Amino acid sequence: MQPSTDSEKGQSFLEYALMIVLIAIVVLAILLIMGDDIRVFVIGLWDKVLSLISGQ
Numbered sequence: 001m002q003p004s005t006d007s008e009k010g011q012s013f014l015e016y017a018l019m020i021v022l023i024a025i026v027v028l029a030i031l032l033i034m035g036d037d038i039r040v041f042v043i044g045l046w047d048k049v050l051s052l053i054s055g056q
Helices: 006-054
Strands: none
Touching: none
C-alpha cells in the first residue's frame, strides 16, 4: 500500500466538497418546492407542543 500523495488528498477533498454542494442544492430545491408546506407543518406541530405544555 502506497502512501497517499498530495494530489490524491486534494482529489479526496474535492470529492467531499462536491458531495456537500450537491446535497445543499437538493435540500435547497426541496425547501423551495415544499417550503410553505413545511412551514405550516412546523407551526402546527409547535402549537400542539405548546398546548400540551400549557395543559390546555
